[in-house]
Amino acid sequence: MARERDHLYITVPNLFRCPISMDVMRSPVSLCTGVTYDRASIQHWLESGHDTCPATMQTLQSKDVIPNLTLRRLINLWAQSHGPSSPASSPSLSSQHLASLVQFLQSDNQSEKFSQNIVHSLSRAADFARGSDENRRFVASFDGFVTTIVGVLNREGVEIEVLESVIKVLDSIFPQIGVNELLSRLMVKSNGNFLASIRLVLQKGSLSSKIESVRVLDSIALDAESKRLIAEKEGLLSVLNDLLSSETDQNLHSAVFSCLASVSVTRSIKAELVQFGLVRVITSTLLNPDTNTPLAEKSLKLLSTIATCAEGRSAISGEEKCAGAVAERLMKVSRGATEDGVAVLWSVCCMLGDKRARESVAGGNGVAKVLLVMQSGYGEGHFVRRMCGDLVKVLSVGLGLGLRYDTKTIHIMPC
Structure with a gap:
């Protein structure tokens, strides 16, 4: 399909497109400079107070426009030969189009019609670029x-x-x-x-x-x-x-x-985000069953960033359901997002030592989830594996499970 769309772009002769609107001209008219435009576009230009040719920037000796009947007939014949599916309105750009657009944008004119023309031209450029x-x-x-x-x-x-x-x-x-x-x-x-x-x-x-x-x-x-x-x-x-x-x-x-x-590269920025109540917003996002995976992953990334400052860890700890919501998302998102989630849990459960966070994670079957992450292919010595080991220790103590783990293996054993 991409090939076909590219083909559509190049089959529209640039000669048939207005240098201002970049659309195929419906009523081509020529200025005294010899350059042809669509009537509606050039009228907008002239009525905005300009006295130059948009393409050449030559001062106009006359603002009269002359219908270009020959070009109009050629456009009509071309459109008929392509049938009803003619790509007459498909996005297309040339160097001349962009040069004209640059000149328009550099103008100080801010009239309503001029702005409308600019909006249309820029939208066409964006649609073309996305092609x-x-x-x-x-x-x-x-x-x-x-x-x-x-x-x-x-x-x-x-x-x-x-x-x-x-x-x-x-x-x-x-x-x-x-x-x-x-x-x-x-x-x-x-x-x-x-x-x-x-x-x-x-x-x-x-x-x-x-x-x-x-x-x-x-x-x-x-x-x-x-x-x-x-x-x-x-x-x-x-x-x-x-x-x-x-x-x-x-x-x-x-x-x-x-x-x-x-x-969020400094502590002050992270602290400001905490003051906005962002941890509460992220928690609600993670708890929402309708939250899609990309949004959940971005939520965990931002939360792991906030967790690197004391204010962030305190806010996560103070949000009752936050740690449990993070644990629930483990292994349901990408590897990178799972790492972010583990980092958040380690920050509040191990580094901060928050009892409520530990209970929230453990109460939601968090130990099993952390063990699953630990045994999911992270390499020997990987920082996530080490954090998981720390989490298993503190969470199993809270549950009275008496688990221990061998640092040289991925096996978890009862004491």
């Missing part, structure tokens, strides 16, 4: 494109719809090698404007835009400086936390948990 890896490379590597769209985020007073469309493009191209690093550098240089725009989308954007914004944030949290900037941006952590209570979508919650885990 294939080749498409994504083409968009991401186009000279000046990424820098220009990030520049839109750095402006003040940009309409929310435009910001959402920029985020949509960034979300579609960040998997491309090198894009994350470039975005991170641009974010660091933006003096907070970049993050302020993302915060606005998180507060007022659509659900899909919120998810895309959180993923973009997570993708650019690459080093200590970028993580610190994201975590310390005024109100950003609070906004992310608020999404967990104001929205119920599991994809959004999963993205938020992942992002918070990424930026």
Whole structure:
């Protein structure tokens, strides 16, 4: 199917597409510069106050447009030859399209019609980039494109719809090698404007835009400086936390948990998350039988991060059902998430020595679950195996089972 979609992209002649909207032209008209556009698109451009040709940026001696009847006939013949399944509206981009889009984005015009045109063009670019890896490379590597769209985020007073469309493009191209690093550098240089725009989308954007914004944030949290900037941006952590209570979508919650885990690099950040009541939210997530596996895994990852500070361990201990909920998820998630769960249990049951947490884990058949993890293929000397051994000791004492284990084997024996 991917091959077929790629084929659809290249069978649409670029000559038939408007340089502004990137759609096949329905009513092609030419300016005095000789460049042809779709009538609706060029009228929006001219009515927005421009006196230049969008493609060439030449000053227009006249704003009159002349119908390009020859091109219109060619487009009609081409559309008829492809039948009703014609890919006339399938996403397609060329270097000329992106060059025009860069010029539009660099304009200071913020009229309503201009913004609508930009939103449409950026959405088309995002849809095209999501079509294939080749498409994504083409968009991401186009000279000046990424820098220009990030520049839109750095402006003040940009309409929310435009910001959402920029985020949509960034979300579609960040998997491309090198894009994350470039975005991170641009974010660091933006003096907070970049993050302020993302915060606005998180507060007022659509659900899909919120998810895309959180993923973009997570993708650019690459080093200590970028993580610190994201975590310390005024109100950003609070906004992310608020999404967990104001929205119920599991994809959004999963993205938020992942992002918070990424930026939690200092004790003060982790302590702030604890103050937000995040441990209670994670506990509810783990206890919910409808929670999907990806969300459960992100929950355990974030909880293991929080558990590395004293405030986090205390909060986990104080949440009555948290340790038991973690134990219940062991071996029902990925290997990495199981390791995160074991680390959380070890932190509160062994390191903190919390009696209530031990009882909660032991009362839910936690010893058997820990033993199962211990015997599930972790190598000799693996830190998880050692933590499991410690957990078996403290949990079996609480239950009066009198178990002992051989550190050189994976066998558990009664004393």
